[in-house]
Amino acid sequence: MVVGRIDGHEKAVGVATPAEALAQMLDWLRTDANAAFVWYLREDWPEPVTLIGRPASGVVGETRRSAHLFHVRPGVALHGSITARCGTELSLTDIEWLRLGAGMPCECCLVTGARHELGRMGR
Ligand SMILES: [Zn+2]
Known part of the structure; x- marks a missing residue:
C-alpha cells in the first residue's frame, strides 16, 4: 500500500x-x-516479507552492488530509507528491486538471515 x-x-x-x-x-x-x-505492507498480511534489493546503478561502485535482504513487517510504514539485515541502509529511491536469485547476494545478509531462520525453528 x-x-x-x-x-x-x-x-x-x-x-x-x-x-x-x-x-x-x-x-x-x-x-x-x-x-x-x-x-507499507498491509497490516492484515499474514507474515513478514523478505524483499531483495541492491543499490541502483550509479549510487555505489559496481563491486558494492550486492543484493541485500530487507525484512518488511506488516503494517510498519516505510519512508525515506530501509535497513537491510546486514545493517546497510539504502534510500528507497536508490534501490533496484530484484527477483529471488537475481544479483550477487550480500553474504552478510545471508548469514544473518540463516541465523534468523534457525532461531525460529528452535522455538
Ligand atoms: Zn547486506
Whole structure:
C-alpha cells in the first residue's frame, strides 16, 4: 500500500511490488512537489516479507552492488530509507528491486538471515 497526501487530498493505492510503490510516489511528486507519503505492507498480511534489493546503478561502485535482504513487517510504514539485515541502509529511491536469485547476494545478509531462520525453528 502507498498512502499519501497530494494537493491536500488523502490518497491510498494498492501496489504489488516495492518498485510499483516507488513509481506511484514519484508520480505523486510530479503532481505535487510537497506531497507526503509512506508505503507499507498491509497490516492484515499474514507474515513478514523478505524483499531483495541492491543499490541502483550509479549510487555505489559496481563491486558494492550486492543484493541485500530487507525484512518488511506488516503494517510498519516505510519512508525515506530501509535497513537491510546486514545493517546497510539504502534510500528507497536508490534501490533496484530484484527477483529471488537475481544479483550477487550480500553474504552478510545471508548469514544473518540463516541465523534468523534457525532461531525460529528452535522455538
Ligand atoms: Zn547486506
